[in-house]
Amino acid sequence: MPGxxxxxxxxxxxxxxxxxxxxxxxxxxENDAKLxxxxxxxxxxxxxxxxxxxxxxxxxxxxxxxGVTSPHTNxxxxxxxxxxxxxxxxxxxxxxxAAQAMKIAIEKARQTGCAWVGAQHSNHFGTAAYYxxxxxxxxxxxVVMTNGIASVAPSGGLAxxxxxxxxxxxxxxxxxxxxxxxxxxxxVARGRIMLYAKQGLPIPEGWALDERGRPTTxxxxxxxxxxxxxxxxxxxxxxxxxxxxxGVMTGSLFGTHFHGPLAEDFTNPMDVGHVFAVxxxxxxxxxxxxxxxxxxxxxxxRDCPPAExxxxxxxxxxxxxxxxxxxxxxxxxxxxxxxxxxxDLAVELGVPFPEPLSH
Amino acid sequence: MPGxxxxxxxxxxxxxxxxxxxxxxxxxxENDAKLxxxxxxxxxxxxxxxxxxxxxxxxxxxxxxxGVTSPHTNxxxxxxxxxxxxxxxxxxxxxxxAAQAMKIAIEKARQTGCAWVGAQHSNHFGTAAYYxxxxxxxxxxxVVMTNGIASVAPSGGLAxxxxxxxxxxxxxxxxxxxxxxxxxxxxVARGRIMLYAKQGLPIPEGWALDERGRPTTxxxxxxxxxxxxxxxxxxxxxxxxxxxxxGVMTGSLFGTHFHGPLAEDFTNPMDVGHVFAVxxxxxxxxxxxxxxxxxxxxxxxRDCPPAExxxxxxxxxxxxxxxxxxxxxxxxxxxxxxxxxxxDLAVELGVPFPEPLSH
Numbered sequence: 006m007p008g009x010x011x012x013x014x015x016x017x018x019x020x021x022x023x024x025x026x027x028x029x030x031x032x033x034x035e036n037d038a039k040l041x042x043x044x045x046x047x048x049x050x051x052x053x054x055x056x057x058x059x060x061x062x063x064x065x066x067x068x069x070x071x072g073v074t075s076p077h078t079n080x081x082x083x084x085x086x087x088x089x090x091x092x093x094x095x096x097x098x099x100x101x102x103a104a105q106a107m108k109i110a111i112e113k114a115r116q117t118g119c120a121w122v123g124a125q126h127s128n129h130f131g132t133a134a135y136y137x138x139x140x141x142x143x144x145x146x147x148v149v150m151t152n153g154i155a156s157v158a159p160s161g162g163l164a165x166x167x168x169x170x171x172x173x174x175x176x177x178x179x180x181x182x183x184x185x186x187x188x189x190x191x192x193v194a195r196g197r198i199m200l201y202a203k204q205g206l207p208i209p210e211g212w213a214l215d216e217r218g219r220p221t222t223x224x225x226x227x228x229x230x231x232x233x234x235x236x237x238x239x240x241x242x243x244x245x246x247x248x249x250x251x252g253v254m255t256g257s258l259f260g261t262h263f264h265g266p267l268a269e270d271f272t273n274p275m276d277v278g279h280v281f282a283v284x285x286x287x288x289x290x291x292x293x294x295x296x297x298x299x300x301x302x303x304x305x306x307r308d309c310p311p312a313e314x315x316x317x318x319x320x321x322x323x324x325x326x327x328x329x330x331x332x333x334x335x336x337x338x339x340x341x342x343x344x345x346x347x348x349d350l351a352v353e354l355g356v357p358f359p360e361p362l363s364h
Numbered sequence: 365m366p367g368x369x370x371x372x373x374x375x376x377x378x379x380x381x382x383x384x385x386x387x388x389x390x391x392x393x394e395n396d397a398k399l400x401x402x403x404x405x406x407x408x409x410x411x412x413x414x415x416x417x418x419x420x421x422x423x424x425x426x427x428x429x430x431g432v433t434s435p436h437t438n439x440x441x442x443x444x445x446x447x448x449x450x451x452x453x454x455x456x457x458x459x460x461x462a463a464q465a466m467k468i469a470i471e472k473a474r475q476t477g478c479a480w481v482g483a484q485h486s487n488h489f490g491t492a493a494y495y496x497x498x499x500x501x502x503x504x505x506x507v508v509m510t511n512g513i514a515s516v517a518p519s520g521g522l523a524x525x526x527x528x529x530x531x532x533x534x535x536x537x538x539x540x541x542x543x544x545x546x547x548x549x550x551x552v553a554r555g556r557i558m559l560y561a562k563q564g565l566p567i568p569e570g571w572a573l574d575e576r577g578r579p580t581t582x583x584x585x586x587x588x589x590x591x592x593x594x595x596x597x598x599x600x601x602x603x604x605x606x607x608x609x610x611g612v613m614t615g616s617l618f619g620t621h622f623h624g625p626l627a628e629d630f631t632n633p634m635d636v637g638h639v640f641a642v643x644x645x646x647x648x649x650x651x652x653x654x655x656x657x658x659x660x661x662x663x664x665x666r667d668c669p670p671a672e673x674x675x676x677x678x679x680x681x682x683x684x685x686x687x688x689x690x691x692x693x694x695x696x697x698x699x700x701x702x703x704x705x706x707x708d709l710a711v712e713l714g715v716p717f718p719e720p721l722s723h
Contacts, residue, residue, distance in 0.1 A: 084647065084648065084649075086476060086477035086644075086647050087446060087447070087475070087476040087477060088446070088447045088476035088477045088478045088479075089476075089477030089478055089643075089644070089647040089648065091647070091648045091649070116446070117445060117446040117447035117448075117476050118445035118446060118447040118448030118480070119447045119448055119478060119479065119480045119641075120447075120478065121477070121478045121643055123648045146609075146613075158668070158671065159665055159668055159677045160677070160678070161670060161671055161674040161675065161676055161677045161678060162665070162668035162669065162670060162671055162674070162676070162677040163668065163669045163670060163671045163672075164668050164669055166664065166665055166668050166677075174601075174605045176605070176608055184604065184605070184608065186601035186602070186604070186605055188598045188601060188602075192595065214671075217672070218671040218672050219672075235594065235595030235598050235599070236551065236594030236595035236598075236599060238680075239547045239594050239595075240594075240595060241680075242533075242545035242547060242680040243545070243547075245543065245545070245665075245679075245680065246533045246535070246543070246545055248661070249535055249543065249658070249661070250505075250643075252661075253654070253657045253658055253661050254505075254645045254648045254649065254654060254657075255648055255649070256648070256649045256653070256657075259657070259661055260661050260664050260665070261664060282478075284448075284480055284609075285445075285448070286613045288443065288445050288448040288450070289443065289448065289450045289482045289613045289614055289615070290443075290450070290613065290614070290615045294615070295612070295613060298612045298613075298615075298618070299608070299612055302607070302608070302611075302612050302618055302619050305525065305619050305620060306518055306521070306525055306604075306619070309517070309518055309521035309522065309523050309525050310521065310522045310523055311520060311521060311522060312517065312520055312521055312522045312573075312577040313522075313576070313577050313578075315520040315521070316520065317520055317521070318518045318519070318520045318521040318525075319519070319520060320604075321597075321600075321601040321604065
């Protein structure tokens, strides 16, 4: 990713503490501040800077300050069956809503084998993988989807009608590390293009269309235009399913009805919807057998002969796990302009900003 | 699709009756023969000739004759919780196993709000959409996945390790027709390339690699090589999730462990796995509200201004529904070599083969 890799490294714990302190200053409770800061730092550690402190910490703080995200947790259960629930996030922090929804889904799956929990009136929740991975501690499979502000045109259309609508899966294994798939249903996430735009770099062809629906490599033109769904009409289909399950079904906003982007609109609640599914694989084959079978499947994939010019086959989640180990030692790199922004925010809110790792 | 569109049209009911009679001659019970024939004809009506009588009827009959697919239904429940079940298909016809699994999932979703049902020791089941759409009659959402013989290399790998691993979703609406997404997690289905190979036509670039991992437009080389997953590593991730849920989790074969292809191997059971999820959207928002919201979301998508050179936005399922109406009138086109094959089979099994529609 351009720019960010060349930044000055900070210790993950220091940045997590910094984010935590900022949230506390915004009136967020200790537990919620801890969770939210952790979700952002886990994203940065995994190399997903689009969903880490690198891109969303400042807008999160500004929205809390402006009162358009509630610092207090106002979650209530709207409707409930043995294996489903709908919770109203009450405009609480997205991370807090999502974690609570996932906990409910895990508890219900423990009772009945599986569960779906929807969340309405929520906010940006960081990476979907964070919540899908909560299922792993229980040896369950987690599935997470969220909608958001439209940036993708449906196949054949000119206007943005759908969000990047990501979906994530986490599946436990035995000796092998878990499988963690977390993907926008676009070729790339919008935040990725923002990072290119910030650096004035061109984007690869095939990522986006300009506002007249023409292919473009201009990151700014792409941000004014539409993102391309992955795999053409198939990605459009998947994206629509995510918007239906996370938005239409949960009573949240959907389609074109969202207000301004996270980092630009400080007057309207986001009102995004999420949906969380949990499945206990031990209900199908005994858990130890499932884990043995997972290990075998993953080992066999790793043993696949590499294609010409490739270093071999990776399992989804490998890159992020390797990067987590690397960044836990080498630090999370922050670009200079962001450090300045953080230092200003630190002064404004009376919070100490840490020294970089290399000092 | 090459060739098939230029065939001689037959009345859907006539071909359905023909398939039914063939199955009866193979010792299949009336109900199961009816279901299986119907699933193939519905595929043809929807324009999905890769999963209709056009490609799979002859292999189905040959496998039943060879005794590698059981004409008798031997389904038993292996394990069950309130919201999950695993059934053993006992090598029964895939359609019969899948329909039974979906019925169980629908019944469990009625009790608890949602359900996942896995099936092991099953066979080729036709189109995934057929079972997902079973949920629509109950105003439920249906999700279906299946695995099968490996034809796709994982990203970075040379050898086929994953099937086209399709997944399907069906979502009810109010006045708008339902959303039906049914997609292989490859750029195209293997059966599509087979139809090109049969006609000696080249395939478009980007569909497949040859056996040395190089891009190819030769349909025969593609069939010896590997299919490309949709959207690169994202499609690989999705495909792996399908193989895990449908295969690893259900105790079925997975990855590279399948025997020969449907139309070539008449000595081994297929032993494929499927998984079926059903979700009652009325557990989240009241059903009439869900339908109103679906109608609004779909209407808004249809009203999206068309991109340059496009006729506008379609909803997943539109093309297949229009084609169903057209083919119900105009008939299902069969290519001449297939008619000959059907006529030979008709003589062999003492079943009348219908006259074409145009006579």
